[in-house]
Structure formats: structure tokens, C-alpha cells
Amino acid sequence: MRPTMKDVATAAGVALKTVSRVVNGEPGVRPATAERVRAAIERLGYSRNESARVLRRGRTATIGLVIEDVADPFYAGLSRAVEDVVIGHGCLLLSGSSGEQPGRERELVETFCARRVDGLVIVPAGDDHGYLRPELAAGTKVAFADRPPGAGFDADTVLADNAGGAEQAVRHLLGHGHHRIAFLGDDPAIYTAAERHRGYRDALGGLYDPRLVAMRPPAPGTARADLERMFALDRPPTALFTGNGRCTVAALRALGGREVALVGFDDFELADLLRPGVTVVAQDPAWMGRVAAELLFRRLRGDGGPPEHIQLPVRLIPRGSGELPPRAP
Template sequence: MRDDPDVPETRRGRPTMNDVAAAAGVALKTVSRVVNNEPGVNATTAERVHAAIERLGYRRNDGARTLRRGRTASIGLVIEDVADPFYSGLSRAVEDVALDEGCLVFTGSSGEDASRERELVLAFCARRVDGLIIVPAGTDHDYLTPEIDAGIAAVFADRPPGAGPDADTVVCDNAGGARVGTEHLLAHGHRRIAFLADSPSIFTATERLRGYREALASAGLPYDEELVAMAPPGRARALADLERLFRLADPPTALFTGNGRTTVATLRALAAPITHGPPVAVVGFDDFELADLLGITVVAQDPARLGRVAAELLFRRLAGESGPPQRLELPTRLVVRGSGELPLRG
């Protein structure tokens, strides 16, 4: 039979605290104290209550308990793609922090679609989540203003919010990491370094382009647009980009790839028989599975730390921490494995 919210729990076969009290022969308040681990109940009585709970299969209604406190013990998490290893690592870290806080996490993927992001966020708000962690796909977050004004807490992760209310933000040092990766290739004699990255509309991609350009400028080298390719990652796109780059009169001798998926697509394209070009050095932004076995030098972020810091900041806000919105920037690190150390061949 379908549950009817207007029918008392006892009529639906779910034991209540009153049922436990009757079975144990104690007052309702006594059961409440035992269930909530409060003092004031002697051991013999507590044992009798626990026996009744076990016999009846009673489970505390945490939903009603948190609602009475004005909370739902849940948060919403909006990421780009749950299948992306970077975001799955971030998501798992958020879940771990939420578990310690006695909270559930509702997760949705925006697929880099601003409309989908908005739909997910507002759907979570309609379900009265206590807070939100958002990896933004769009650049206009004015739709969040009424929700934040109503008391919902929000933290943006990996990318800052666009136009709209100020909110806490946790990002990685994208420009600094790309600068270090490019400088590493320069230090090994390369002067024609191509930059392959995600769409220029994405904050992380443009920040990494900025770091690449800063490294070139510091080395006294001009920025050459012919050496730059920015679009959604994929094997076909990587093949086309490499074919174009290797046909240049002065082709690149090194590649800096702007994220994990672009790096993997580029490595597959380099291995394809139709891709003709000289051996090139490769440094990728983002670590990825098997990069250590393949010997790929990377600029590594820590997605788990990113998720953990964002979640901890959110729960501090939910606990009452006040003050202006924070912007936290987490460091990256260069992991040397061989592919970025190939010397320039004369």
C-alpha cells in the first residue's frame, strides 16, 4: 500500500516512540532520553528500552527531528560531471565531511550547461537543503540572491561565481600552476610550446592560459596564437589540433595541456598512426589515473582537498560563523615523471 503522509505511523506498521514506551513499560520521556543518549535513566531501564526498540524495529525519525530545529540535515552539490575523476574526488571529499556532520549530500551534474546548473540549484533549494556547494557552469548567479537572502549558505568551488551575490569561494592556483608547468618546459630548452586546453569560456582554462602567457613573457618570448587551441576536449579535436600544429612552418617541440581530459585525448592522438610529428615533451595540468605508469609530468591539483575545504567552510557557515565572504586559493605542485623533461632536439 502506498504511504499516506496523513495516516499515523502506527497504522502504516512503523513503530513509534509511544509503542516502545508501551512495550518497555516506561514513560515516553524515558524512551526519548534513551534514544537521544541523555542522562537520567538507570542501566536496567535503559536495557529494557533497548530490548523493546530491537524487538519492534523502531528507528528514530531524524527528518522530523532536524525539521523541528529548522534544518533538514542535507546539502546540495552541483558539479560539472560526476563521471570526471577530478569531480568524483571532490564529491567524495564533500560526502566525507557531510557524513561527519550527520548530513546527506544530494549531487547533480550540470554538464557545463548554465541552465542545468540553475535548475539543479533551485531544485535543491525547493527541497530545503541547508546549504549548497556549486561548481558554476554559468556566469550569472543573480538567481541565487533570494535564496541567500532567505538564509541558505552557499560556497563556490573550483571556479568563482559570476554576477550576483558575494559568496565564499575555494579555487586552485590555476595561473600559478600553469606558469610553473610552462617554465619547466622552458627550462629544458623548449621555445615553441603549444597550449591545448578547454573552452575559453571556462574560468580555469582562461586562468591557465594566463599563467602560460606569463611564463612566456618572463622568458622574453612572444605569445603566438597559432600555438594555442582551446575547445571542449576529445580525441577527434586533439587529432585535428596536433595535425594543424605539426604542419606549421615552425612546429612546437613541447605541449602544455590544460586539464586531465585534454591530456589523455592528446596522448591518444599522439599515439595514432595518422598523427605525424616530431617527438614532443608533454606537461599536463591535472593528475590522472595511470599518469605515473605512463611517465607523464603533471601540475597536480588536489580535488579531495578542494572538496574538503569547501565543505568545511560551508558547515562553519551553517554553524553560525559570520564575516565577509572568503576566497581561498589552494596550491598546486609539479610532479616530474619524464614526459616534460625531454630535451630540445637540434
């Protein structure tokens, strides 16, 4: 049977309150007494039951996480980081994938709230989060990651520097002599895709050509068709910027060994082992997940300050593909 705090008090010959103070790191216990309590804790193998503790405070010790797709390496990394923080706070994580469907996002959130989760970390698929207002009024805390909530809904939000990273990628290609730079991006309705397109366009300025832009859900077949159309232009691209890891992989498959300078947004497994290695703008999904989860727990501890909007930096990693010179088609 699991030892209780009362068992520790009996073994150490102290009051239950004294054990509670030692376990919770509170002052007011003499060093010798505290040492006797710690010895009893070690001898009995006592560990604090965090779930019971938070339940006594009117909480359920559960957090809900809604991401786009658990199979996506980016969201897998974010999810694992959130889980580590949640477990570190003695809580349980419930998670689900929205599949970029606003209705599925709302369904997951409402299901989690029906189970009385204490807080939510959401990668939003939709742009209307008014449905969350009753949950917030009931005391549920929320933090958004990777994308902001819909207009008119303000909450703690952790984003990457999407536009700035895209600008950095395009300026890198411009610096290596490229003036015809194509962009393969995800669905423009997605916040991150739109922001990366904005950075791409801002970096090109007067060199921007809408014929060199294709934005839709990434797939090898569509990437191949888009690239073939671009390469058939009178002035085809000599370089390519891809809007996320899936777009990069789809483009590499579609290129089939054709040598085109390439910079992708998001690092991906084996990118450094290809020849040439793939130059990327890397963000840190684990960092994003940790920051969002810690913001959430800060709110759960009673922080009532205004919502925070955190933008995490990204970095360009040159590996060879983004440094290729322009070549005639």
C-alpha cells in the first residue's frame, strides 16, 4: 500500500502539518526536524500525489493539447515538449489532431473541456475562437502555439518568426546571384503559410513574379505539376524556396535530381545527409511547446497579467543546396 503523509508523520514523530511544510518547501521547520522528516520519507518511499493535491484545489490535473497532425515531425516535437512540461507539473496530457479542420478543432476542445481539463494548448485550425469564451469564464486557461487565435480573441500566443525567416531565406538566395526565385508553399489560408509568403514577397520587392508562386497542400504530384509549369516559363526559376518541411520533401521528389538552388523552411530528418545537403530555415518546435506549456501553467498558478505574445527566432543553416549558383535552364 502506498505510504501517506500521515504515515511519514507517525514515523518521524511530528505533526502532519510539519510533514506538509517539509514536502512543500515551506519555512518554519527546524533543520533537525526537517532532516528527520526527510529520512522518514526516504525510508518509507513516500512520494507526493500531485493529482490528489491539485484535485483538492478544485482542479483535475489534466491538460488538453490540440495540434494539426501528430504524424508531422514538427508537431510531434511540439507535442513531446508540452507533454514533458505537463508531466513535470504532475499532470496528465490529453491530445488530439485537428487535421486542419476547424470543426474538428472545436470538437476536440469541447470534448476536453467536458472532461474538465484545467488548461488547453491549441494549434488553431480555425479563425473563430469565440466558442472558447464560456470555457475561459469558467476558469479554463488557454495558450496558443504556432498560430494565433482568430481576430478579436486575445490570449497567450507563441509563434516563430515566419515572415522574418522567409525573408532571410530569400535574401540568402539573392546573395548567391539568384533573381528568379520560386515559392512552393502550403495552403494560403494557413497563417504560417501566408506569413512565409509575405516574407518571400517582401524580400524580393520588385523582383516578385506571381507566376513563380504556388500555394496548396503539399504532395509530390502537385509539386511536380507546379514546377513543370514554372520551368516552362520564358524566364524559369534558378532557385526555389519551400514553405515547410513537407513542401521541401515534395519538391525534392518532384525535382528528381534536377539541380536547383533550394532553401526550405523547417529542418527535417536526413536533410544534412543529402548531396548537396539541404539549406534550411530552422525553427525549434520543442522550444515552442515548452514556452506555451509554461505560460499555461503560470496562468494556472494565478498569473492574471495581460496576454503575452511571444515570437521565437529562427536560424538559417547553410548546407549546400542554398549556395548553388544560378545555372542556365
